[in-house]
Amino acid sequence: MKIKTLIVDDEPFALEVIEKYLENFPEITLVAKCVNAIQAFQMLQRNKIDLLFLDVKMPGLTGTELLRSLKNPPKVIFTTAFHDYAVEGFELNAVDYLLKPIPFDRFLKAMDKVFDQLKLQQSVIHQQEVLPLGRSAENFLYLRVDRKMVKVNVNDIYWIESLKDYIKVVLKEKVLISKQKISLLDDLLPEDKFVRIHRSFIVSLDKVDSYHSYAVEIGGKELPIGRHYKADCQRRFFSPSS
Template identity: 65%
Template sequence: MEIKTLIVDDEPHALDIIERYIANFPDLHLVAKCNNAVQAFQILQKHKIDLLFLDIKMPGLLGTDLVRTLTNPPRIIFTTAYQDYALEGFDLNAVDYLLKPIPFDRFLKAMDKVFNGYRPDYLPVTPPSSTSTVKNDSFLYLRVDRKNVKLNVDDIYWVESLKDYIKVVLADKTYISKQKISVLAELLPDEKFVRIHRSFIVSIEKIQSYYSFAIEILGRELPIGRNYKDELRKRLK
């Protein structure tokens, strides 16, 4: 499934944040981003857009006024710093209404509504254990968007905690699952993975280099927590 997405916001920083958030979801394809409603209207006439992240208070034309011009508007998530527009936004059948600054966990809740909307007749798979993640020695099933996704353990680079969610990073994909990192800590094989921080579990064999305060993996630096330094040194000897 590919959800074609457009971001409209007159603040460059807000555009960048939403674009970074979108990059965490393989099903989302960012078609374009622009900084005013008139440009957005032109893009919507030329491209099929499934999901619109739309700021409300922009120069020239309000985001809410743009929606009223559309005969068949896409699914809309309003993004704004002004709570006063909330009622009007929901009157326009918005999927959600995000107040800036938008924390990632709140963005995830909005995406859960989007994915539920795209799968109205999808029956959740009943997991074969009390958790939403199931594994054997070489692979595990990760609960993602109301389905269980099979992941080869050897393909995982790291797991990152995002409050009540986790991000599982592979070489070319990232998955978001609603659960605690402690669940993955129990399921991942100890001989292949090590916890380096309360928010990070990494594949030992995929660590490219390490310092006193961080490791490098897949070209990114991840912090080493004070309480995890000794165990990491032992595992890397």
Template identity: 55%
Template sequence: MAIRTLIVDDEPHALEIIKKYAVNVPEIEIVDTCNNALKALQFVQHTKIDLVFLDIKMPGLTGTDLIRGLKTPPMIIFTTAYQEYAIDGFELNAIDYLLKPVPLERFLRAIDKVMQFINGDKNRRHLKEPEGLATAAPTHFLYLRIERQLVKVDTRDILWIESVKDYIKVVTTDKTFQTKQKISIAEKLLPIGEFMRIHRSFIIPVNKTDAYHPNYMIIAGNKIPIGRNYKLACSHKFNPGTDLL
């Protein structure tokens, strides 16, 4: 499903950054860009739009005024250099709030929130839910920058994530991806409760562990080491009620 997207910002550089990020996400279809809120208001009133990246502080009509002027607003991700506007943004039920300059990893987290919202919301009339998925759990993706492109990895396919110097290896059921990224950033982008850091260099999916030992986990026949500082948490998680061996 293409997410029809409008980008609104009176700063050309800020607009181009969001556009540069967005064109690499397969689900996003950039319908248009606007440099002021009044033009954007007229555009949204006459064109089907699912998502708007919207600057708040613009000359004339502000981003928040634009949203208040719409009877049925689309999904909104506010972008602004002013943190004090965050409360206004969330009071208008924004999906997310991005502070400029917007880092790529923060942009991707916002996109993930959009995907979760689409998959979990049953009441938005402008979004058509795929047949047969009414009771399915929301799909979560990890986006990796590889060779100047963003590659989408279904987190359900991940076996483990390994840190190697300045890179991470994302090992899936059928492929291994490598990208320059800190493992701590990847950890923040994963669905809460489904993955666990068991070593300074390893993250594993909780539901794919085949066996637990105080010193390692077995996943798909592979031993994944448990770091000394993570042993107690792993014991509580995978072997509750017993002491460490």
């Protein structure tokens, strides 16, 4: 997870300190440093920013005024030398409020809060990407495909293939590509109907045409059985009751 970050402060030293602290976090991608809120506003219109370090008291537009002007603000950590703005900062749902000079241990605590919130946010997004609806009764899923939710009957699935951050869902008449991890589908699909045969493949048991110790054939295609999945495949395919 790369966290695109913007630092806004009219003090060059403060910009330097935060940038130096951020070098300790490989997840952070520093997009830019801005010396005033107007410059930051323009940068936010052109870039998707996940995390904003925002000085409160700046000439012209203040940090809190900038934040109030944003329709979809990123996660914000306020930085300031003044205690007076703390209440207003938290009213604006800031992740944290750091007083200058900022000690590194206090900065770490703020970053922990950021990571926790972003992980939670990402978890919610993943749950929305694949929605199991009436799985035991109606037996279908919704997959996000090309910015829309597509209904898929699990009985129509032949196999699912992992493509890094995406999955390929092979159906009888078509193939769907969805931005999703195969591990989530592994959890959602009915265990009595599907089996994970490889880190990159899940197959429908009733669509398998043939199998042997190192591969299965399904829909005219041979798919490998991974070394770490052989025991489960042995149980599912090669048991006397199969």
